[in-house]
Amino acid sequence: MMSEKSPIEMMEIVAGGFGDLLERVVFVGGATTPLYYEDVAATRIRPTTDVDCVVEIASRGQYNIFEDELRRIKFKNDMKQGAPLCRWIYEDITVDVMPINEQILGFSNRWYPEGIRNATIASLPSGRGISILSLPYFVATKLEAFKNRGGGDFRMSHDIEDIVIVLDSLFDFNRMHSAPNSVTQYLQEEFKIIINDDQFIESVSGYIGYSQTSTGRAMRVVDFMKEYSLKK
Structure with missing residues (x-):
């Protein structure tokens, strides 16, 4: 079920709920997408159903302890079927x-x-800071999630949509060039594959929307991905 709250409002509430545990979690996923926007005024915000976080825990025992801490601060296990x-x-x-x-x-x-x-700190409107992935890792996790879900239609994927609208929002692409070799090489390999897929190219235009400027904006995103895939 889609929340009536915006992704930013949802993260504000969840971040406040974490209390002392906040410093242990990194926010990921679609809800964080607006935190990467640069041209905020020209970029739409995709509604999302949830807030995703990851925590560095090495064992099931440690995770059980963390679960107890979540229950203590009034997080409840979702008992719905599935x-x-x-x-x-x-x-x-x-x-x-x-x-x-x-x-x-x-x-x-x-x-x-x-x-x-390699996480970074993002500020919410309240002034509270939360940990999020740096932009290259955000894009990498989205590409990996798309593949893990079986790939499928680029035009129906929220993962691909999030990548496109974030890249479209950037005034320049400098933040995409600040990454370790491992993730850079992964992005280059994945970009090389998808930019040669006509369905992906079509999806870029679809996610950006149709207006007098949309064709140029879509070309800008695709051209960046081509250049990035070839950089040394």
Whole structure:
């Protein structure tokens, strides 16, 4: 169910709810997308159903302890049928709290461990700071999530949509060039694949929207991805 609150409002509430645990979590996923925007006025915000966070925990025992701490601060396990083990409810907001170790719950994202080590601080409107992935890792986790969900139609993917609207919002692409070689090489390889897919090119125009400037903006995003994939 889509929340009536904006992603920023949801993160404000969840960040406040974490209390002393806030410094241990890194916010990831679609809710964080607006925090990467530069041209905020020209960029739409995609509604989202939940807030995703990752925490650096090495064992199931440590995760059990962390779960107890979440319950202490009034986070409740989501007991709905089909809800994943990482899902919590806080003040009617769905919150997924995922350990970076895939062995604990059986799922993760290959870029979470490295992304956490290279996290950055973003300020919410309240002035509260939260940890988020740096932009290259955000894009990498979105590409990996798209692949983990089976790939499929670029035109129907929120992961691809988030990548496109963030890149479109940037005044320049400098932040994409500040990344370790590992994630840079991954992005280059993935960009090389998708920019040669006509369906992806079509999706870029669709996500940016149709206006007098949209064709140029879509070309700008695709041209950047081409240049990035070829950089030494």
